[in-house]
Amino acid sequence: SIDYSLSMQENVPTGITPDELQQVSRQFEQGLYQQMESRFKDGTYAFRQCLSDAREQLPAIKDYVAHQLADMQNFVVVGIGGSNLGNIVLDTAFAGNGRKIYYLDNVEPHKVKHLLQNLDLKRTVFNIITKSGSTSETLANYLVVRRTLEEQRLPLQRHLLFTTDPKKGYLQQLRQRDGIPTFTIPPQLGGRFSVLGAVGFLSSAFKGIDINQLLLGAESAAQELQGTELPRNKGLLLAAIYLQHYRKGRNINVFMPYSDRLYPFGLWFRQLWAESLGKIDQHGQKVGQTPEASLGTVDQHSQVQLYMEGPDDKVITFVKVCHHDDDIALDGEIDYFQGQTMAGLLNTQLHATEMSLKKQKRCSLRLEVDTLSEWNLGYLMYLYMYATVAAGEMLGVNPVDQPGVEEGKQFTYGLLGRPEYQDKKHEYRHLQQS
Numbered sequence: 001s002i003d004y005s006l007s008m009q010e011n012v013p014t015g016i017t018p019d020e021l022q023q024v025s026r027q028f029e030q031g032l033y034q035q036m037e038s039r040f041k042d043g044t045y046a047f048r049q050c051l052s053d054a055r056e057q058l059p060a061i062k063d064y065v066a067h068q069l070a071d072m073q074n075f076v077v078v079g080i081g082g083s084n085l086g087n088i089v090l091d092t093a094f095a096g097n098g099r100k101i102y103y104l105d106n107v108e109p110h111k112v113k114h115l116l117q118n119l120d121l122k123r124t125v126f127n128i129i130t131k132s133g134s135t136s137e138t139l140a141n142y143l144v145v146r147r148t149l150e151e152q153r154l155p156l157q158r159h160l161l162f163t164t165d166p167k168k169g170y171l172q173q174l175r176q177r178d179g180i181p182t183f184t185i186p187p188q189l190g191g192r193f194s195v196l197g198a199v200g201f202l203s204s205a206f207k208g209i210d211i212n213q214l215l216l217g218a219e220s221a222a223q224e225l226q227g228t229e230l231p232r233n234k235g236l237l238l239a240a241i242y243l244q245h246y247r248k249g250r251n252i253n254v255f256m257p258y259s260d261r262l263y264p265f266g267l268w269f270r271q272l273w274a275e276s277l278g279k280i281d282q283h284g285q286k287v288g289q290t291p292e293a294s295l296g297t298v299d300q301h302s303q304v305q306l307y308m309e310g311p312d313d314k315v316i317t318f319v320k321v322c323h324h325d326d327d328i329a330l331d332g333e334i335d336y337f338q339g340q341t342m343a344g345l346l347n348t349q350l351h352a353t354e355m356s357l358k359k360q361k362r363c364s365l366r367l368e369v370d371t372l373s374e375w376n377l378g379y380l381m382y383l384y385m386y387a388t389v390a391a392g393e394m395l396g397v398n399p400v401d402q403p404g405v406e407e408g409k410q411f412t413y414g415l416l417g418r419p420e421y422q423d424k425k426h427e428y429r430h431l432q433q434s
């Protein structure tokens with residue numbers, strides 16, 4: 001559930017009004033909703049349709065993990081951005097079966113070398129995830145991994161796994177040449193919207209996370225998030241709240257779960273919101289709200305001072321897990337802890353921070369999940385993807401492209417000498433001199 005009372009003017013004078021929310025609802029009624037729906041239907045916003053693709057791939061993913069990876073102990077995700085972050089969210093949220101997942105995203109030689117030296121490679125599988133099949137960091141890490149496996153005479157078909165576009169890209173050529181097991185990412189699905197499929201499910205299944213429940217949660221969200229009525233459509237509601245705050249000058253959107261298990265969700269959201277919405281809109285205006293990942297209670301001893309007394313340029317979303325697994329009693333010699341638990345302390349701190357912010361006339365909202373289950377996380381991920389494209393509609397930007405990210409990739413390809421990117425190399429030199 002979403003409690004947004006501390007975002008509303010009736011409770012916090014700097015907040016938004018019911019009328020402002022109704023305006024958003026009307027805007028959607030008068031055309032935006034239809035436009036958004038047609039983009040869902042034609043596959044521009046592919047993550048809804050792709051849930052059925054994920055459902056179809058589920059048995060093959062489970063089968064591969066159960067049979068081909070039965071004696072593996074380590075799983076390394078080799079991918080960056082949308083081809084990596086969702087895996088960390090799922091891995092951190094659930095304890096699973098104790099098998100380990102590692103990550104190679106950046107091309108940090110020290111980290112790569114030490115990881116490859118320290119892992120028992122005979123019991124390690126590397127999932128090379130790249131939608132485009134050409135991202136330089138991922139291919140560089142792949143090369144080093146492959147060379148190491150070859151040096152140790154380990155069979156590539158057993159220790160490598162590809163997750164990529166079904167037709168395009170370098171990995172497809174390699175798959176055909178070397179017979180590497182390959183899972184596919186639907187062609188129309190962008191990286192940051194792809195976690196609920198092969199991209200996120202292979203590592204999760206390896207760790208014993210219930211990927212069926214993740215998918216069921218997302219499917220339920222897809223069914224539920226329909227219509228222009230607020231607060232009924234929670235995805236639209238989130239987008240409306242965030243952007244009405246943005247219009248009041250709140251350029252920063254802080255995601256602050258009171259659970260370490262959800263901290264990477266904030267990093268995933270940070271990518272989703274920034275890369276999807278930080279754009280030049282249809283009128284040539286530069287728009288976007290800066291997302292920030294924060295962690296309760298840890299950041300109460302750090303960022304919260306700024307949230308309280310610094311500029312009123314932030315909207316803060318707290319996430320409360322009502323029933324934490326494995327809660328611990330705090331009975332002992334400290335009187336005020338009598339009858340308390342650790343999770344109780346977390347949630348008391350959350351409410352205390354909410355009220356301190358209210359006292360300073362600062363706006364917040366609270367997402368509540370009963371427990372941190374796979375179903376709930378699948379639901380939450382879908383909810384945020386939906387809110388992101390709805391916000392894209394409101395801002396008049398294309399939330400599923402990323403020309404700014406592509407520009408940097410293309411300059412890199414040009415500088416590295418890829419023949420088809422030589423014009424980018426010349427542009428780079430020209431910019432350097434101008």
Ligand code: PA5
Pocket residue numbers: 080081082083129130131132133134135138190191192193275402405
């Ligand atoms: O969301 C996105 O599109 C990006 O963050 C990509 O996921 C990232 O750049 C990696 O791209 P690829 O999967 O093609 O290697």
